[in-house]
């Protein structure tokens with residue numbers, strides 16, 4: 660059973676199975692859900708089921724062994740077209756969809772989708788990072804969506820529908836994907852040997868909020884280092900704000916000085932602080948202590964907001980740890996601040 664290798668998303672599989680068995684597959688789908696939850700693997704597996712020689716299309720299954728299946732798995736199937744935003748780019752290059760400037764409309768995904776299938780009975784396109792399409796790309800794609808080539812299917816993958824032009828959105832059937840459950844994500848982390856320690860895996864799964872790509876990032880040395888700094892300072896009996904800020908800032912600087920990068924990782928500092936405070940909160944019995952921890956957690960959420968409102972990162976962090984230290988020192992005084 661090919662779908663057994665995919666964690667979660669059973670309802671979405673059923674959705675497509677019903678559509679296929681009623682011969683009601685749409686030409687274009689918008690697969691919506693946060694990064695790193697398996698949308699692309701889902702779309703590829705779906706294509707494999709549609710291409711497989713040994714299984715009826717209506718079963719929405721794949722044998723995993725026929726030449727079609729093997730080509731999909733090896734990423735060499737001539738009728739499965741995929742594009743994504745290259746690493747480091749902030750926009751999906753128009754050339755990938757519409758062809759280079761000199762050959763606009765005579766190459767690229769939209770052109771190739773209209774060609775006759777080479778080995779399967781239809782062509783399938785996967786546009787990952789669809790939210791990063793430029794207006795030019797979107798307009799090019801729109802023509803394809805308005806007159807879809809016979810039998811073709813396009814999957815547009817995006818974390819949210821807001822960043823997709825309404826004209827594109829209205830021509831696609833949306834399918835919403837939920838983040839992976841903590842249990843599924845823990846399993847995936849262990850299966851992929853991102854860590855072999857079960858408790859690290861489950862802690863990471865909670866922090867990653869259902870996203871495998873976030874979990875991967877969390878398990879890389881840089882973020883582990885940043886987390887260790889936050890854990891170290893927050894688990895001390897009394898938080899020392901100046902030293903905490905100095906160490907956190909030094910750890911943040913390892914990610915580079917780009918302000919949007921700093922802001923992103925400062926967000927992780929807050930997440931790690933929240934994680935630590937929640938752990939403590941689970942352990943305390945004394946209501947006064949629980950109250951203090953609750954106030955500290957609220958203060959962290961305030962910093963999240965400040966970071967989103969583009970308050971300078973150093974100011975956010977200084978204010979945060981200063982406030983946390985004060986709240987920790989004495990509940991009453993701090994609550995009025």
Ligand SMILES: [Zn+2]
Pocket residue numbers: 710711712713714721722723724725726727728729
């Ligand atoms: Zn097969």
